[in-house]
Amino acid sequence: MTSVQVTIAATGKVLNVPTGLFINNEFVSSVDSQDKIECIDPATENAICSVTAGSATDIDLAVRAARNAFKTSWGKNVTGFERSRLLNKLADLMERDAQDLAELESLNNGKPVKIARDFDIGDSVACLRYYAGFADKIVGQTIEIDNKTKVAFTKHDPIGVCGQIIPWNYPIQMWAWKVAPALACGCTIVMKPSEFTPLTALKLSELIVEAGFPPGVVNTIPSLGSVGGAALSAHLDVDKIAFTGSTVTGRKILEAAAKSNLKKVSLELGGKSPQLVFESADLEEASKWAALGILYNTGQDCTAGSRVYVQDTVYDAFLEKLVEKAKALTISHAFDEKSGGGPVVSKVQYDKIWSYIDSGKQEGAKCILGGVKRSGKGYYVDPTSVRLLLIYALTAYAMTVFTEIRPDMKIVKDEIFGPVLSVGRFATEDEGIELANNTSYGLGAGLHSNDASQCMRVSQALEAGTVWVNQYNLLYNNVPFGGKKQSGIGRELGSHALDEYTSVKAIHWNYGEKLDWPL
Ligand SMILES: NC(=O)C1=CN([C@@H]2O[C@H](COP(=O)(O)OP(=O)(O)OC[C@H]3O[C@@H](n4cnc5c(N)ncnc54)[C@H](O)[C@@H]3O)[C@@H](O)[C@H]2O)C=CC1
Numbered sequence: 001m002t003s004v005q006v007t008i009a010a011t012g013k014v015l016n017v018p019t020g021l022f023i024n025n026e027f028v029s030s031v032d033s034q035d036k037i038e039c040i041d042p043a044t045e046n047a048i049c050s051v052t053a054g055s056a057t058d059i060d061l062a063v064r065a066a067r068n069a070f071k072t073s074w075g076k077n078v079t080g081f082e083r084s085r086l087l088n089k090l091a092d093l094m095e096r097d098a099q100d101l102a103e104l105e106s107l108n109n110g111k112p113v114k115i116a117r118d119f120d121i122g123d124s125v126a127c128l129r130y131y132a133g134f135a136d137k138i139v140g141q142t143i144e145i146d147n148k149t150k151v152a153f154t155k156h157d158p159i160g161v162c163g164q165i166i167p168w169n170y171p172i173q174m175w176a177w178k179v180a181p182a183l184a185c186g187c188t189i190v191m192k193p194s195e196f197t198p199l200t201a202l203k204l205s206e207l208i209v210e211a212g213f214p215p216g217v218v219n220t221i222p223s224l225g226s227v228g229g230a231a232l233s234a235h236l237d238v239d240k241i242a243f244t245g246s247t248v249t250g251r252k253i254l255e256a257a258a259k260s261n262l263k264k265v266s267l268e269l270g271g272k273s274p275q276l277v278f279e280s281a282d283l284e285e286a287s288k289w290a291a292l293g294i295l296y297n298t299g300q301d302c303t304a305g306s307r308v309y310v311q312d313t314v315y316d317a318f319l320e321k322l323v324e325k326a327k328a329l330t331i332s333h334a335f336d337e338k339s340g341g342g343p344v345v346s347k348v349q350y351d352k353i354w355s356y357i358d359s360g361k362q363e364g365a366k367c368i369l370g371g372v373k374r375s376g377k378g379y380y381v382d383p384t385s386v387r388l389l390l391i392y393a394l395t396a397y398a399m400t401v402f403t404e405i406r407p408d409m410k411i412v413k414d415e416i417f418g419p420v421l422s423v424g425r426f427a428t429e430d431e432g433i434e435l436a437n438n439t440s441y442g443l444g445a446g447l448h449s450n451d452a453s454q455c456m457r458v459s460q461a462l463e464a465g466t467v468w469v470n471q472y473n474l475l476y477n478n479v480p481f482g483g484k485k486q487s488g489i490g491r492e493l494g495s496h497a498l499d500e501y502t503s504v505k506a507i508h509w510n511y512g513e514k515l516d517w518p519l
């Protein structure tokens with residue numbers, strides 16, 4: 001069986017969801033495995049359905065399909081104009097199905113339908129259209145040579161077959177960030193969604209067929225990371241891996257690439273991103289951005305602003321505002337259109353977050369908000385009787401706040417990937433910068449100040465791929481995104497993503513010079 005009917009209990013809607021492996025535009029069974037992946041609704045802990053878990057052999061078949069498409073119907077055999085047309089068609093279909101996709105995403109991931117539809121899917125549709133615009137504008141250079149009868153020029157060729165390994169925190173959006181630039185450049189794809197959230201990647205595969213992409217251009221293999229992800233990373237006929245996920249797994253992928261065929265690798269990894277609040281800042285605004293930074297997507301965000309450092313002179317006033325923001329409003333379940341918050345994705349993530357909250361207490365940090373488990377079903381990290389809401393696109397989330405922190409504490413050093421905020425203090429600008437940069441990560445950073453010179457100085461000094469000034473966590477499809485230090489290699493979004501999916505070929509042309517022989 002390669003599809004099931006899934007009923008969305010909250011709306012009564014019945015969706016047909018593919019459950020097979022998607023290879024050559026068809027949903028098929030595994031060739032050599034009976035393994036299944038159980039998909040769980042994190043709000044109820046109930047099973048939704050199970051999907052086929054691809055084996056290493058299935059990955060190999062998908063890579064062969066992608067290679068064949070690359071050599072025949074895609075790659076250099078299709079014009080940029082046609083790639084653009086198909087990407088735009090895919091965007092239209094995603095927009096048409098936004099509500100169904102959002103409901104399926106919410107069911108499998110736990111995030112509010114409204115957020116999934118208006119932000120994750122809205123942004124994904126825009127991402128497909130943004131790269132559709134690039135597909136017919138991938139151009140090289142003509143380069144003058146020190147010789148009157150010679151010229152050189154460059155062509156940006158599609159890199160080939162791409163393995164794309166994505167996480168569970170933004171299943172549709174990370175799919176779009178990876179698929180759109182790869183297809184625009186003429187690459188073919190073997191997509192491995194997270195084993196926690198494979199359903200929307202499978203549903204999107206139906207749209208690949210409907211949009212008219214030739215068989216083998218996009219293949220989707222749900223699989224465990226240690227099976228399908230590892231097989232893709234080590235495959236000798238995969239030209240590139242694009243990955244979003246943990247730093248631990250990123251390291252394994254880089255190692256597998258080094259030990260196999262030296263495939264190109266781009267990594268978008270973890271973070272422990274700081275926000276600095278200076279005394280000149282608008283504290284009302286800064287407190288909202290600080291709360292947004294840790295609450296958005298229930299803190300399951302690679303750029304979550306999980307450390308906030310506040311200048312001594314405004315520390316108490318800022319903290320009061322932050323707590324006030326957090327306590328102000330309420331949240332409800334994900335299928336409520338007004339809801340801003342949901343459960344975290346899985347039992348594993350739930351347990352991880354609570355173990356960090358416990359460690360914060362044990363290591364002597366002061367828990368000033370949250371920190372107590374609620375009872376009942378669902379992986380809600382909704383820690384107190386106080387329900388919290390942040391007004392950002394009607395987003396509502398709960399959080400735990402620790403103060404009196406030290407740099408050696410686990411809650412200050414490690415990526416928690418949940419709504420747990422550490423708040424520290426500093427006296428001088430230099431001290432603030434030093435605290436902010438005291439991490440092995442370098443993904444995002446924020447600063448809040450009304451002193452323009454300070455904004456310029458500090459944004460230069462912060463060691464991060466993205467720095468937000470007087471705001472936080474907003475990303476745009478046309479602005480590059482990626483990490484420094486152990487937060488990653490390469491850039492997604494913007495025109496820079498095209499570099500990740502192309503290989504520059506230099507062509508040297510002689511139109512007149514005769515070679516003197518012998519030399
Ligand atoms: N940067 C980000 O956006 C993300 C960061 N994380 C961090 O990672 C922590 C653990 O979450 P996980 O789901 O376990 O992350 P993960 O990095 O293991 O999973 C992400 C993807 O990598 C795949 N994968 C796992 N092992 C692999 C391997 N050996 N080779 C190739 N692919 C492999 C998974 O199947 C999934 O598709 C989270 O608590 C969070 O701190 C998780 C997801 C996204």
Ligand code: BAL
Pocket residue numbers: 169170244300301302303
């Ligand atoms: N927020 C950007 C993507 C990510 O969290 O993985």
